Amino acid sequence: MRVGMNPQKQSKKIQLKYQHRLIIVVFIPSLDGYYKNVLDVFKLCLDSAIATTNSNCAITVVNNASCNEVGEYLNIKLSDNAIDTVIHHKENIGKIDALIGAARGSREPIITVSDVDILFKHGWQTEIENVFSTxxxxxSVSPIPCRRFINYETSSTFSQILSKKVKFKFEPIPENHTSQNQFLESFHWQLENDSNAKWPVIESNGLKAVVGSGHQILSMRRELFHSTVPKEPSLVLVGNNSEFLYCDEPINRSGGMRLATYHNFAYHMGNTAEKWMYDIQDENLKQEKSIPNEVNAINLLEFKPKQINFGWYKLKKRIINKLFKLRYKQ
Known part of the structure; x- marks a missing residue:
């Protein structure tokens, strides 16, 4: 029988402690073969995230049936209060399903989803939040700008440009040249030679951002996970168009813009850590002391994803893409 009343029933409404949540899904089944150096890469990823986030951002790591060494490492980070949440899966449920499950269980208005091989650079969080609040x-916003993603699921962004809701022009950003080539090289893609190549840039309220992004790291509005992201599980271990269906297309279908920060604030490392990556983390640690313990709340602008018929969306997408190419030529 029950004796007395559960004291939680008399407690006040829970206050939201954070406005931004970073979610990293890790799957390292062993420490040999392809995964020989991936634990070192993941440690660099997580340590750089910890060093570059302020008190308004919480970190969740989803352990998707990794080996014991990974689980032990994460439990230490949790007990040290370096991260907020660890989710352990006994079996690999698939990258996207692990990610979407954690995202839908998050209450923060900005949710950043990241691959395990992303190196964060000091300032990434503030720059992303500035775009959302300005x-x-x-x-969505990515801290990795890349010129080549201008046409990747960006028709809703083009629609905003064509309707003159934001300013747009192609302009050179020479300071992005080296970081973009580092990104391209991590996938063995062809490098760019022209440091003065023009980038697709929008501007609004005095702030610039680059059109388009990849999906290796994306900061997304929480509303997307409860509207345009498919409700059914993907049941896919990795790849097989799952990132497109559960991240890229839902962003575009929402009617919201897909952007990247004007300058580069993160790096894709691949499965092997290199000296220059540790150099960036050393710089992060030097600047960590400059991150204030208490920060002001983000004044986020209202965002309401559109719910439109899929057939109409596909037709509208083709029309807008053609109109943009006719109106703006590089």
């Missing part, structure tokens, strides 16, 4: 109708 530019209207933004669905």
């Amino acid at each position: 530019i209207k109708n933004v669905a």
Whole structure:
């Protein structure tokens, strides 16, 4: 029988402690073969995230059936209060399903989803939050700008440009040249030679951002996970178009813009850590002391994802893409 009343029933409403949550899904089944150096890469990823986030951002790591060494490492980070949440899966449920499950269980209005091999650079969080709080109708922001993603699921961004809701022009950003080539090289893609190549740039309320992004790291509005992201599980271990269906297309279907920060604030490392990556982390640690313990709340702009018929969305997408190419030529 029950004696007395559960004291929690008399407690006040829970206050949201954070406005930003970073979610990293890790799957390292062993420490040999392809995964020989991936634990070192993951440690660099997580340590750089810890060193570059302020008190308004919490970190969740989803352990998707990794080996014991990974689980032990994460438990130490949790007990040291370096991260907020660890989710352990006994079996690999698939990268996207692990990620979407954690995202849908998060209450923060900004949710950043990251691969295990991302190196964060000091300032990434603030720069992303500035875009969300300054530019209207933004669905996602990446801290890795890349010129080549201008046409990747960006028709909703083009729509905002064509309707003159934001300013747009192609302009050189020479300071992005080296970091973009580092990104391209991590995938063995062809490098760019022209440091003065022009980038697709929007501007609103005095803030600039680059059009388009990849999906290795994406900061997304929470509303997306409860609207345009598919409700059914993907049941896919990795790849097989799952990132497109559960991240890229939902961003575009929402009617919100897909953007990247004007300058580069993160790096894709691949499965082997290199000296220059540790050099960036050393710089992060030097600047960590400059991150204030208490920060002001983010004044986020309202965002309401659109719910439109899929057939109409596909037709509208083709029309807008053609109109943009006719109107703006590089």
